[in-house]
Amino acid sequence: KTQLAKLIELTNDKAKYDAQVKKILANKAILAWILKTCTNEFSAFSPKEIISCIEGEPEISAISVHATDPDNEDQPDPPKQIQPKKSGEYDTLLYSDESITGSNTEDTGLKEQSIYYDIRFNVRVPTYETRTSIQMIINIEAQLDTYPGYPIEKRAIYYCCRLISAQYGTVFHKSEYGKMRKVYSIWICADPAKKRRNTIKRIRLEQSAVYGSLEDNPMDIDLIQAVIINLGDPHSTENPILRLMGVLLSDTIKVHEKKKIMEDEFHIAMTMELESEVSELCNLSEGVYKRGLSNGLEQGLERGIQGAVELLRESGIDDSTIINNIMKKYQLSLEEAQNYVYAANGKRS
Template sequence: MVYYDILCYIDVPQEDGKNIRVYLNVEIQNNPYPGYSIITRGYAYVSRIVSEQWGSEYDDKNYDGMKKVYSLWIMPKAPKRKDGHMNVYETNERIICGTTVEEKEIYDKGVILAIYLNKEHDLNKKYEEHDELLTPLMVLLNNVLDYKGKQRIIEEYGLNTKKIESEVKDMCDLGESIVLEARNEGKQIERKEKNIAHVKKLMIGLQMSFKEAINLLEIPEKEVKEIEKYFQS
């Protein structure tokens, strides 16, 4: 079973009036070094999403119906040396001999985009490249800024705050309340049960993975092993 943070499809209008459907997967990965390559995991997700199209977008009578998948990986806690980096992984044709060239849309069915952000980035300083994308992402995923701080910077970049206002506020309130509650109750006897409850809230309420939730709550490694058994049962 795979739980995606976000998975949807978009029908993109073309100049000829038709639409081209693409699948979009977005993952927020707090730990950029979980013990395996994030890029390898990205390829696994792309492959999974392509195969899930069987029977709806394509089958053995029409493989050309296969739709392209974009998998976007955002890492808001990357090392400082990688802050603002963006890498794209896609399929390219290499001709061994001959001159025949295929259209890229035929064979390039998966793209992985990795965006690296550092949580200590000074939001008063613009990124050298693609700041219009990186700073709003940094603001939305920053767990230090309160709601008003996020709103102020988002408005500076011309984004429609009315459309995302409730979502941003809910994320700020939920994240802050859960983390504060967890830290205040850290010394109680029911520590294990409380940690399980807090991790569960983050996984359901903010669609976090187990690893992302324990990283946000800063649960000691020795306690992680105990509560992990609950989520494996």
């Protein structure tokens, strides 16, 4: 196979892996843990309770989401009366084959360029003291590119702003800014720089008094939060979301170990569907790793042969001798060896 063909295969494997990661992250049991550990509003609730707060009919498909009202503002659903769980108090295994609508969901606004969200959904935070509830919009992004060429923080902030601006004409109209919903954009970085591994960063709006005292409602300010989760070795952290995501996206932890950790530590029931998805993710991860390793080794071998040819030529050895030497050393055909040697002279056989 040509180098181009191998790169195309590797790219295709990566695309399948990316899609599978988003599919698993859209599982409600996984989302419940993300919401519990990354949002202030759900920190006191159990994952099972959080699942019931995720709104919408779950689907696993690419859906074009325009600026439509996610629910009826005039007739909100009755808030659920749920008592928060104490820290460490969980229900039995989380059974959920449901996934959120919106892998690669599109948000299109007037005179604004289309944006595709990995996962986007709505939640309603229940209250146990009053008959009111808080509605929020959540975006989950799987950042699998190690060096995208820009700060992830800036992109996360941009996504938050888009989630805010898209509410105009849907969640609120004209000057009804009081109806604006809080948004979260949560980024899971699978392979960050070494110094950032096993860290979580939160970016949010805050106010400070320039002059005088402030008595404003903090909820009127706290409308945007971006969370950057930088994964590392899941065995060297006690943080629950770093461990869960690290185990789930690891390319070295075997399927059976992932299942055991998810059930024993996170009480996520490995249903047939979820088990199949995790197994498929492991297979795709292994395929990407092997193709990438093979591709890298071949590129390294090619550079090594080129370096050997240059070194031999600088030593005054003639081309025919160099060809014979590299044929024996690297087990090349006559044509392959000639191409390496003649390429240095600017000509091919």
